[in-house]
Amino acid sequence: MPNVVERTPEGHSILIATKEHAKELTKGMRDMDQLECLSVGVDPSNAVEPSMACSDMSFTVMTKDNKVMAIFGAGQANEPFVWMLGTNQVDRYAKDFLKHCRNWVWAFASFYGSVSNRIHVDNLVCIKWLKWCGAEFSEPESFKGELFRKFKITK
Secondary structure (H helix, E strand, O other): OOOEEEEOOOOOEEEEOOHHHHHHHHHOEOHHHHHHHHHOOOOHHHOHHHHHHOOOEEEEEEOOOOOEEEEEEEEEOOOEEEEEEEEOHHHHOHHHHHHHHHHHHHHHHHHHOEEEEEEEOOOHHHHHHHHHOOOEEOOOEEEOOEEEEEEEEEO
16 A cells, blocks of 8 residues: 555554545545535535645545545644544544544644644534544634634644
8 A cells, every 4th residue: 555654553544645535535524524614615525635735744544444534634824724524434443543643633733833723513523532632622603604613732
């Protein structure tokens, strides 16, 4: 498998993200990730590749059975940012995902000093995950008629 950055003991791989990965993720994107895309005015079918393009680095988490679990990345616009979009494979392999994901988030935060983004207030599972990663949150703010909370992770 080309472009392997890390292999986990459980058999999953982290790869340099590709357009093919983005297409697979788009087909199986989690409902909440689709809602977040739509809430900011982006069609979910056209969300992954632009996110990858504006990032300094983006990676794909592949399951041990070679399916896209998630694509995530980080970069710097007005401020350093981090993002992730996932498939239902994240839920299927939640325990394995949790064993390794925080180190990646912290690596981005260490590299940039901090990373931030916004999350829909109804994305409770990801808000809990971000808190576990050390995120601090703003009060909810309206954006295009939906409520989001800005988060920031400093390491």
